[in-house]
Each structure stands twice: as C-alpha cells, then as structure tokens.
Amino acid sequence: MPSEHTDAAADGLLLSARGLHKSFGENHVLRGVDLDIAPGTVHALIGPSGSGKTTVLRSLNGLETPDAGSLRIGDLAIDFARPPGRRERAALHRASAMVFQQHHLFPHLTVLGNVTIGPVRVQGRDRDEATADALALLDRVGLREKADAYPSSLSGGQQQRVGIVRALALAPSMLLFDEPTSSLDPELVGEVLAVMTELAADGWTMAVVTHELGFAREVADEVSFFDEGVVVERGAPAQLFGDPRHERTKRFLQRLQGPFGG
Amino acid sequence: MNWQLVLDSLGPIALGAITGTIPLTLASFSLGLLIAIGMALMRISGIAWLSAVARGYISVIRGTPMLVQLFVIFYGMPQIGITLDPWPSAIIALSLNVGGYAAEIIRAAILSIPRGQWEAAAMVGMSRGQALWRIVLPQAARVSVPPLSNTFISLVKDTSLASVILVTELFRVAQRIAAPSGEFLTIYIVAAVVYWVICLVLAGGQDRLERRLDRYAV
Ligand SMILES: Nc1ncnc2c1ncn2[C@@H]1O[C@H](COP(=O)(O)OP(=O)(O)O)[C@@H](O)[C@H]1O
Ligand SMILES: [Mg+2]
Numbered sequence: 001m002p003s004e005h006t007d008a009a010a011d012g013l014l015l016s017a018r019g020l021h022k023s024f025g026e027n028h029v030l031r032g033v034d035l036d037i038a039p040g041t042v043h044a045l046i047g048p049s050g051s052g053k054t055t056v057l058r059s060l061n062g063l064e065t066p067d068a069g070s071l072r073i074g075d076l077a078i079d080f081a082r083p084p085g086r087r088e089r090a091a092l093h094r095a096s097a098m099v100f101q102q103h104h105l106f107p108h109l110t111v112l113g114n115v116t117i118g119p120v121r122v123q124g125r126d127r128d129e130a131t132a133d134a135l136a137l138l139d140r141v142g143l144r145e146k147a148d149a150y151p152s153s154l155s156g157g158q159q160q161r162v163g164i165v166r167a168l169a170l171a172p173s174m175l176l177f178d179e180p181t182s183s184l185d186p187e188l189v190g191e192v193l194a195v196m197t198e199l200a201a202d203g204w205t206m207a208v209v210t211h212e213l214g215f216a217r218e219v220a221d222e223v224s225f226f227d228e229g230v231v232v233e234r235g236a237p238a239q240l241f242g243d244p245r246h247e248r249t250k251r252f253l254q255r256l257q258g259p260f261g262g
Numbered sequence: 263m264n265w266q267l268v269l270d271s272l273g274p275i276a277l278g279a280i281t282g283t284i285p286l287t288l289a290s291f292s293l294g295l296l297i298a299i300g301m302a303l304m305r306i307s308g309i310a311w312l313s314a315v316a317r318g319y320i321s322v323i324r325g326t327p328m329l330v331q332l333f334v335i336f337y338g339m340p341q342i343g344i345t346l347d348p349w350p351s352a353i354i355a356l357s358l359n360v361g362g363y364a365a366e367i368i369r370a371a372i373l374s375i376p377r378g379q380w381e382a383a384a385m386v387g388m389s390r391g392q393a394l395w396r397i398v399l400p401q402a403a404r405v406s407v408p409p410l411s412n413t414f415i416s417l418v419k420d421t422s423l424a425s426v427i428l429v430t431e432l433f434r435v436a437q438r439i440a441a442p443s444g445e446f447l448t449i450y451i452v453a454a455v456v457y458w459v460i461c462l463v464l465a466g467g468q469d470r471l472e473r474r475l476d477r478y479a480v
Contacts, residue, residue, distance in 0.1 A: 061385055062384070063381055063384060063385065086389075090389075093384060093386075093387045094387060097385065098385045100378065100381070100382065100385075102378060104376075104378040104379060104381065104382035105382070106382065106383075106397055107401065108397075108400045108404065117386065118386035118387055118388075121388070121392065121396060122387035122388055122392070123387065167385075170386065170387065
C-alpha cells in the first residue's frame with residue numbers, strides 16, 4: 001500500500017505548498033496558492049473551470065513549473081525561485097503519480113505493458129516481480145483478465161481504472177487525480193469512484209480535482225475551493241459544503257447543485 | 263510481340279531485379295530512414311541551428327532532381343578527389359533522397375502524437391529520450407507507415423535512375439538486352455511489368471502491415 005517514505009515532516013504534513021505563482025504569458029493563472037495535505041488524507045480541489053486546479057496538480061507532479069513559491073513532498077523540498085533542474089523534476093515525478101482526466105494510456109502497449117513500463121523501464125524493477133504486482137493490482141480493480149488487451153478495446157471506466165493502476169504501480173507517496181470521471185459516460189462514473197474510495201480507505205494520500213461533490217463530501221477529509229488562481233476557502237467537507245464562509249464559494253456551490261440540488 | 267524474346271529476356275531482367283534493384287532499394291531505404299529520423303529529431307529539437315541545418319538539407323533534397331544529385335555525386339565528386347564506384351554513389355544519392363522526403367513524414371508523425379503521451383511518460387518517470395524511444399516513436403511509426411510505404415514504392419522505381427551511372431540493376435540489364443536485338447518495345451515492356459509486379463507485391467505487404475498495426479489504433 002502507500003510506500004514508506006511518506007513519513008510526515010515536523011509539521012505533520014506529507015505535502016505543503018506555499019505561494020505558488022504561475023503565468024502563461026499575460027495570463028496570471030496561479031496567484032499564490034497554498035496547499036497542505038496530511039499523510040493518509042484525501043484533499044478535494046473544487047472550483048470553476050479555469051481557476052487553476054489542473055495547473056496546481058500538474059505542478060505537484062513536476063509537469064508544470066511554477067514561477068514562484070515552494071513545495072515540499074515528504075523529504076523533497078523545492079523552491080521555485082530558481083527553476084528546478086532535471087533531477088528535481090525527476091524527484092517530483094517519483095514522489096507522486098497522476099491519473100489524468102483523459103487517461104493518457106499508452107495505446108501501443110497492452111494493459112499490462114502500460115502498468116509495468118514505469119516500474120521495469122524507469123525504476124529498474126525485476127520484470128517478473130513487477131508483472132506479479134501489476135496483475136495483483138489489476139485484479140483488485142477487476143481487470144486482471146484484461147491484462148493482454150489494448151486500451152482501445154476497453155470502456156472509458158476500464159481505461160480510467162487502468163490509469164489508476166498505472167499510477168499505483170509506481171509506488172508513489174501520494175496520488176493525484178485530475179477530474180478522473182469528468183470525461184466518462186454517467187453510468188461509468190461509479191466504478192471509478194468506487195476504486196478511489198477504496199484507495200482512500202486503504203490509507204493513500206490523495207489530491208483529487210473533482211466536480212463530484214458527493215464524492216468530495218463522503219470521501220474527502222478536506223476541501224479547497226479555488227477561484228481565479230487562489231484558494232478562496234478551505235475546510236472539512238461538512239463545513240465547506242454546509243456552511244461556506246465566502247460569497248464566491250456559496251455562488252459556486254449553488255450553481256453546481258442547481259435549483260433542485262441538495 | 264515476340265514471345266520467345268519475352269521468355270528469354272525475363273530471366274536476366276528478373277535477375278537484375280534480384281541482384282540490383284531490390285538490394286539497392288533495401289540499402290537506400292534503411293540508410294535513408296536513419297537519416298530521416300535524425301533530420302526529423304533535429305527539426306523538432308528546439309535548437310535553432312540544428313533545426314536550420316535540417317531544414318536546409320530537406321529543402322535542397324526536395325528542390326533538386328534526383329538525376330542531378332546522382333550526377334553530382336558520381337561525375338562531379340571525382341573533380342574534388344572523391345571518386346566512388348557506381349554502387350556506393352547510387353546508395354548515397356538514393357538514401358540522401360529518401361532522407362529528405364521521409365524526414366518530413368516522420369516529423370509530422372511525431373508531432374501528431376498528443377502532448378498527453380509525453381506527459382504520461384514524464385509522469386511515469388521517463389526522460390525525454392525514453393519517452394521518445396518507448397512511447398512516441400512507436401506510435402509515430404504506426405502513423406507513418408502509409409506515407410513511408412509510398413516513399414518505399416517510389417524508391418523502387420527511382421532506382422532505375424542508377425542505370426545512368428552504370429549500376430547493373432533491372433533497367434540497365436534491359437537496356438543491354440534491347441540494344442543489340444533492336445526489340446525495344448518488347449524488352450522495355452517486360453522491364454515495366456517486372457517493376458509493376460514488385461510494386462504490387464509491396465502494396466499488398468503495406469495493406470497487411472497496416473491491418474496488423476490497427477490492433478492498437480486509438
Ligand atoms: N499550457 C498552458 N498554456 C497556456 N495557458 C494555459 C496552459 N495551461 C493552462 N492554461 C490556462 O490557465 C488557466 C487555468 O487552467 P487550469 O489550471 O486548467 O484550470 P482548471 O483545471 O481549474 O480548469 C486557464 O485560463 C487556462 O487556459
Ligand atoms: Mg482542469
């Protein structure tokens with residue numbers, strides 16, 4: 001399950017980001033984002049489209065480089081005042097693993113190939129061992145018999161579950177999910193959320209960008225509401241959903257839940 | 263039509279294909295593909311001077327006739343002290359040519375692979391080189407099979423140009439048989455039919471290859 005180098009630092013947090021800024025040309029997308037995640041907890045990131053949630057998540061994995069701010073995951077600390085080098089980015093890739101909105105599975109590899117390529121080709125693990133682990137993980141999400149299939153022959157929900165297994169197989173210290181269900185047909189959403197709920201119960205540390213407020217309410221330990229590149233409000237789901245403090249949060253929740261929603 | 267002559271000439275012409283045209287095609291295509299991959303990578307390297315060198319190369323190759331390229335290498339180079347035999351001259355000219363055309367095909371194929379594939383590869387921990395080799399190039403290869411097959415088939419036909427620098431391939435054999443007999447029409451039609459059969463076989467192979475690769479079509 002979650003790997004061992006997840007020891008919390010002195011502040012008791014697995015992840016702590018401070019003052020993340022990022023601009024794309026004139027577009028100032030992140031305007032000082034703070035994020036704290038304690039080990040073994042699930043942190044939901046919600047907010048309107050374009051508010052910077054994906055950019056934050058990508059920054060945590062080293063796929064995007066903030067212009068300023070600092071980040072600590074486990075015992076890896078990076079100050080973005082100086083652009084991180086190849087080694088630091090590699091360490092970020094290693095510290096967390098991401099499940100993408102559009103799964104981004106490798107279409108020329110089988111399901112098993114998708115899951116083992118990281119452990120075998122990057123981490124240098126023994127192929128037989130990595131294969132056994134991969135099959136066990138696939139079994140857990142009900143896809144063991146699809147090991148030799150190509151991604152294109154799977155349903156959207158199955159593809160996303162393979163995406164989750166690919167991330168798990170990397171043995172990261174935490175998991176990042178970027179709207180893992182928002183490109184799925186409604187009837188396929190449940191199977192993916194069920195897997196994520198199990199992972200949370202197993203004690204994985206997770207950051208989840210989601211529009212599934214039900215999932216955030218039930219599974220998340222903490223919720224951050226993003227708007228225009230900052231975290232406007234954060235709190236326990238019961239508090240944030242039940243009694244939001246900020247006007248912007250209220251408006252967003254009302255819009256999302258609709259006139260008839262709960 | 264002189265059917266006896268058809269039968270008599272078919273043997274030597276087919277032999278010319280087997281010992282000349284086909285090895286010339288295979289050697290030039292393999293070398294050309296290596297050049298093309300190199301040029302395509304230079305083009306997308308993001309390093310200005312590398313990209314400029316590759317662009318210049320591709321522009322010269324595509325903007326000049328292959329026959330002229332052959333003449334420069336075989337008849338021109340000796341003047342600056344580089345004398346090459348017909349075979350190496352032909353292989354060099356033909357592979358440089360393939361390199362120029364295939365480079366653009368491969369570059370387009372690499373660029374057609376979605377950015378998400380590079381990102382997923384990075385997420386998994388791969389370096390850019392690993393991502394290119396293990397994730398992007400295999401998918402780009404799939405995309406470039408149809409256009410590269412066309413390049414390959416054109417190359418088979420272009421090898422006939424090597425006859426003008428005295429490479430003993432299919433067409434030169436045909437010329438040598440035709441001249442003394444005076445039966446130009448018959449002999450050249452036989453030569454054309456042999457080229458056509460080779461290309462038919464290749465087109466069939468292209469079909470099968472594409473169907474096989476379709477297994478993992480997105
Ligand atoms: N690579 C990029 N280049 C330019 N603009 C980008 C890029 N990535 C994101 N953006 C912009 O950053 C803003 C925030 O995007 P994003 O982080 O995807 O928000 P969210 O995930 O909350 O919808 C958007 O305006 C988007 O257009
Ligand atoms: Mg997003």
